[in-house]
Amino acid sequence: MAFTNEQLERYSRHIILKEVGVKGQKHIMEGRVLIIGAGGLGAPAAMYLAAAGVGTIGIADADAVDLSNLQRQIIHASSDVGKPKVQSARETMNAMNPDAQVVTYREWINAANITDIINDKNYDFIIDGTDNFPVKFLINDACVMLKKPFSHAGIIRFQGQLLTYIPGKGPCYRCVFHNPPPPDAVPTCRQAGVLGVMGGVIGTLQATEALKFLLGMEGLLNGYLLTYNALTMDFRKVKLAPAHSCQVCGPEPSITTLIDYEQAVCDLREYHNN
Numbered sequence: 715m716a717f718t719n720e721q722l723e724r725y726s727r728h729i730i731l732k733e734v735g736v737k738g739q740k741h742i743m744e745g746r747v748l749i750i751g752a753g754g755l756g757a758p759a760a761m762y763l764a765a766a767g768v769g770t771i772g773i774a775d776a777d778a779v780d781l782s783n784l785q786r787q788i789i790h791a792s793s794d795v796g797k798p799k800v801q802s803a804r805e806t807m808n809a810m811n812p813d814a815q816v817v818t819y820r821e822w823i824n825a826a827n828i829t830d831i832i833n834d835k836n837y838d839f840i841i842d843g844t845d846n847f848p849v850k851f852l853i854n855d856a857c858v859m860l861k862k863p864f865s866h867a868g869i870i871r872f873q874g875q876l877l878t879y880i881p882g883k884g885p886c887y888r889c890v891f892h893n894p895p896p897p898d899a900v901p902t903c904r905q906a907g908v909l910g911v912m913g914g915v916i917g918t919l920q921a922t923e924a925l926k927f928l929l930g931m932e933g934l935l936n937g938y939l940l941t942y943n944a945l946t947m948d949f950r951k952v953k954l955a956p957a958h959s960c961q962v963c964g965p966e967p968s969i970t971t972l973i974d975y976e977q978a979v980c981d982l983r984e985y986h987n988n
Contacts (some may be wrong), residue, residue: 717738721813721924725767738929739767743813745928748772748837750823750853752799754903754913755867756918757789758845764807764814768928770835771807774819775799786910818987823849825972828856839924840864843917845903847894848975854879854887855972858963863927865920865935872909872944874916877935877954878923889957894975910945916942 717725717736728734728742745768749756752775763771777789779794779802787799794802802820807816819831823844832840833895842853850866857864857879866887867876879886893920939952961969 715743724811724813728766733931734929738885741769741771741928742925743767745839745924746770746772746835746837747839747841747924748774748832748835749841749843750774750849751843751845752777752787752789752803753783753843753845754786754908754910755917757787757803758914758917759841759843759924760803760807761789761810762918763924764811764816764841765922766925767811767813768924769813770815770817770837772785772819772831772835772837773800773803774821774823774831775803776820776822786908786913816854823852825852825974828972829854829860832860832862837862839927841920841924842866843920845866845869851888851891851894851975852972855962855969857881858886858888859970859972865923866870867916867920868913869904869908869916870906872912874912874920874944874951875941876916876923876938877939878927880927880934880936884928884956885956886960886963888962889960890954892940892957892961912942912944915944946958 717882725739728739747763747768749760749772752773756775760771760773769854777788777799779797779799781795783790784792789806790802798820800820804816804818807814817835821827840853840857842850843863844850853864861881863880865878867874926934937954939954942949961967
């Protein structure tokens with residue numbers, strides 16, 4: 715891959731980093747990242763990955779932009795209200811960087827389509843930008859079964875968390891959280907509220923994990939849960955261990971097919987409203 719003069723200038727601050735250089739920027743430009751959810755987490759992640767020059771970025775979300783989204787979902791503008799989120803996201807990303815091939819999937823992620831979507835462009839890394847526990851467990855299970863690395867994250871009120879799963883090298887999301895909570899046991903952002911910048915803090919960290927993975931760097935959050943409290947400005951990094959009895963990544967998995975978990979109907983379309 716030969717760089718154009720415009721690309722050399724656009725990515726110059728990456729190229730002068732000894733950890734990136736020309737070779738690393740080529741890896742980024744050849745990379746393929748799928749973002750599930752174009753909301754509070756997916757919005758900043760998508761913008762920074764596009765700006766960085768990731769070659770193929772998939773965006774999966776079935777919802778349209780709502781006025782209440784604009785407090786935190788910075789990829790959308792007031793003029794986008796009513797527009798499909800994936801269309802709004804693609805337009806913003808391409809306006810920022812025409813190098814990025816943005817692939818849109820305007821559909822709800824479920825057990826019937828997640829494998830086809832992940833395999834569509836043979837994505838290298840998956841970002842979970844959802845706010846729905848059944849979908850989070852589905853993403854985890856699909857990535858474990860397909861041997862795809864992914865970044866989990868969640869935000870609510872003034873708190874956020876994230877972890878990264880690397881196949882065969884550490885615990886998955888289910889090792890830590892086991893099963894989806896009962897319906898209405900945990901409030902969503904729509905119910906409990908969220909400080910708008912939380913998506914920026916945590917979603918940008920997810921983009922960082924994706925870029926580090928594409929660059930082959932060490933130090934990802936594989937085997938760790940990183941939590942952030944905006945009220946106290948504290949980050950906490952907790953060491954995690956694989957669960958020998960994990961139902962999906964353990965030595966004797968009991969979950970071998972993808973499942974759509976039941977939850978209250980009003981929550982089934984919450985993941986886009988981070």
